[in-house]
Amino acid sequence: MAIKVHGSPVSPAAKRVLLCLAEKQLDYEFVLVDLATGQHKKEPFLSLNPFGQVPGFEDGDLKLFESRAITRYIAHAYADKGTPLISEDPKKMAIIGVWLEVESQRFDAAGQKLSFEILVKPMKGLTTDDAAVEQLQGQLAAVLDVYEARLGKSKYLGGDEFSLADLHHVPIIANLLKTKVKAVFDARPAVSAWAAALLARPAWLKINAA
Numbered sequence: 001m002a003i004k005v006h007g008s009p010v011s012p013a014a015k016r017v018l019l020c021l022a023e024k025q026l027d028y029e030f031v032l033v034d035l036a037t038g039q040h041k042k043e044p045f046l047s048l049n050p051f052g053q054v055p056g057f058e059d060g061d062l063k064l065f066e067s068r069a070i071t072r073y074i075a076h077a078y079a080d081k082g083t084p085l086i087s088e089d090p091k092k093m094a095i096i097g098v099w100l101e102v103e104s105q106r107f108d109a110a111g112q113k114l115s116f117e118i119l120v121k122p123m124k125g126l127t128t129d130d131a132a133v134e135q136l137q138g139q140l141a142a143v144l145d146v147y148e149a150r151l152g153k154s155k156y157l158g159g160d161e162f163s164l165a166d167l168h169h170v171p172i173i174a175n176l177l178k179t180k181v182k183a184v185f186d187a188r189p190a191v192s193a194w195a196a197a198l199l200a201r202p203a204w205l206k207i208n209a210a
């Protein structure tokens with residue numbers, strides 16, 4: 001099989017790549033990287049990602065890391081397969097590009113840290129920093145206020161079609177909706193409906209059933 005994803009089933013970044021492959025209806029091999037034993041900090045994984053973080057990705061002789069760079073590659077290389085996640089129209093693609101940046105620079109900046117504080121730390125036996133959670137919830141709420149206005153005008157962030165910009169949010173939204181941060185989403189009707197639609201996508205249900 002040409003495509004290999006090296007990751008952990010608990011990693012939101014790895015799930016971002018798996019979701020993209022599922023949307024594209026592509027077959028792949030999942031290579032488990034055991035984070036508990038630090039496999040990601042040793043060879044051979046470090047040859048795939050010298051920063052020692054999952055996911056790593058291979059498509060034939062192409063080796064990549066950084067989940068968002070991987071999904072962009074998949075969306076371009078397999079543009080004719082499954083769900084179209086990008087647009088050939090330069091203006092439409094520019095708008096999708098804006099929301100791709102917003103996700104990584106603003107949404108993830110708060111969302112990923114919140115997910116770590118509230119979900120990951122307790123699993124590792126570490127203490128959640130309540131002051132940090134409070135501050136991050138405020139930061140996320142300000143981002144979601146902008147999303148609420150945007151989603152009042154278009155069905156998805158990048159336009160009226162689901163795109164890579166929406167897809168990149170899914171794993172962190174899934175984590176946050178299992179926590180008290182769900183209230184921040186519930187307070188915003190358009191955001192809440194958008195998040196529910198993302199989590200109901202057959203591709204997301206498929207990778208979570210696997």
Ligand SMILES: N[C@@H](CCC(=O)N[C@@H](CS)C(=O)NCC(=O)O)C(=O)O
Nearest residue numbers: 011012013052053054055066067068
């Ligand atoms: N920006 C990276 C983030 C990757 C990342 O944070 N991976 C986490 C799991 S979601 C990881 O490997 N954590 C273990 C560590 O950093 O030691 C991406 O999107 O691929």
